[in-house]
Amino acid sequence: MTSTVFITGATSGFGRAAAHRFAKAGWKLILCGRRQERLDTLQQELSSLTDVYTHVLDVRDSTAVNAVVEALPKDFLPITSLLNNAGLALAPQAAQNVDLSDWHTMIDTNITGLVNVTHALLPSLIETGAGASIINVGSIAGQWPYPGSHVYGASKAFVQQFSYNLRCDLLGTGVRVTDLAPGLAETEFTLVRTKGDQAASDALYEGANALSADDIAEQMFYLATLPPHVCINRLEIMPTTQAWSPFTVKRQS
Numbered sequence: 448m449t450s451t452v453f454i455t456g457a458t459s460g461f462g463r464a465a466a467h468r469f470a471k472a473g474w475k476l477i478l479c480g481r482r483q484e485r486l487d488t489l490q491q492e493l494s495s496l497t498d499v500y501t502h503v504l505d506v507r508d509s510t511a512v513n514a515v516v517e518a519l520p521k522d523f524l525p526i527t528s529l530l531n532n533a534g535l536a537l538a539p540q541a542a543q544n545v546d547l548s549d550w551h552t553m554i555d556t557n558i559t560g561l562v563n564v565t566h567a568l569l570p571s572l573i574e575t576g577a578g579a580s581i582i583n584v585g586s587i588a589g590q591w592p593y594p595g596s597h598v599y600g601a602s603k604a605f606v607q608q609f610s611y612n613l614r615c616d617l618l619g620t621g622v623r624v625t626d627l628a629p630g631l632a633e634t635e636f637t638l639v640r641t642k643g644d645q646a647a648s649d650a651l652y653e654g655a656n657a658l659s660a661d662d663i664a665e666q667m668f669y670l671a672t673l674p675p676h677v678c679i680n681r682l683e684i685m686p687t688t689q690a691w692s693p694f695t696v697k698r699q700s
C-alpha cells in the first residue's frame with residue numbers, strides 16, 4: 448500500500464521541501480497551509496509524481512482541523528506520517544519590549560496548533576501502526592536559551608517534552624515520535640520573524656552557510672522511512688558553522 452504523509456506548513460521552507468522529497472519517493476501527499484495560491488502551485492508541480500490533496504488550514508483553529516481531517520479522501524487514509532511543521536517565531540527583541548499578541552500567536556501556532564493536528568490524526572496513525580511516525584518540528588531554541596527567544600524557545604521546549612510524552616502513551620501502537628530540532632536554516636522563517644525585513648533576513652544568513660530547507664526535508668524523509676522498529680526520539684541538526692557561546696556576564700561599570 449502506498450504511504451501517505453500529512454504536512455502542515457507545506458507552503459514554504461521545510462514543509463514545501465518535504466512535499467517535494469516525499470513526492471519524489473511516490474508518497475501520497477496531504478498538504479496544508481494558509482496560502483491557497485502556494486498550495487495550488489504545489490498541486491501543479493507535484494501531481495505528475497503522485498496523488499496530491501491540498502487544503503487551506505490554519506492549525507490554530509481546532510474546529511477547522513477536525514473538519515479537514517474528517518473530510519480526507521478515503522484513498523489517502525490511513526496516514527503513515529504526520530509532519531507537524533507549521534510554526535513561527537516572532538518578536539526577536541527582548542521580552543520586555545514584545546507585544547503580548549506576538550507571544551499569543553507563537554503559543555497558538557507552535558503549541559495549540561501542533562496539538563490540534565496531533566489529536567485529530569492520532570486514530571489514523573494508530574490504525575497504520577507499525578511504520579507510522581509523527582515528526583514534530585522543534586528547534587535548538589527548545590533546548591538552548593538565547594536573547595530574544597523567550598516564548599519561541601519555550602514553545603519548542605513544549606514540542607520536545609510533548610514528543611517524549613507521546614512516545615510513552617503510544618508505546619505498543621507502533622507509532623514513532625521524533626522531536627526534530629534544527630538550528631540555523633535559511634527559509635522565510637526570519638522574514639516572518641522580522642515582519643518582512645528582507646535586509647535583516649539577508650544579513651542573518653549572509654556567509655553563514657546555513658542549513659537549507661532541502662537538508663531538513665532529507666532528515667524528515669529519513670526519519671519517516673527508518674525500519675519500523677527504529678525510533679529516533681530527538682534529532683538535533685545544526686550547520687557546521689553554528690555552535691554554542693560562553694555564558695554572558697554583565698559586569699558593573
Ligand SMILES: NC(=O)c1ccc[n+]([C@@H]2O[C@H](COP(=O)([O-])OP(=O)(O)OC[C@H]3O[C@@H](n4cnc5c(N)ncnc54)[C@H](OP(=O)(O)O)[C@@H]3O)[C@@H](O)[C@H]2O)c1
Nearest residue numbers: 456458459460461480481482505506533534632634635636
Ligand atoms: N528556519 C529555521 O532556522 C528553523 C529552525 C528551527 C526550527 N524551525 C521551525 O521549522 C518549522 C518550519 O519553519 P520554516 O523555517 O520552514 O519557516 P517558513 O518558511 O516561514 O515556513 C513556515 C510554514 O508554517 C506555516 N504556518 C505558519 N503559521 C501557520 C498557521 N497558523 N496555520 C498553518 N500553517 C502555518 C506557513 O504557511 P502559511 O503562512 O501559508 O500558513 C509556512 O508554510 C517551524 O515550526 C519553525 O519554528 C525553523
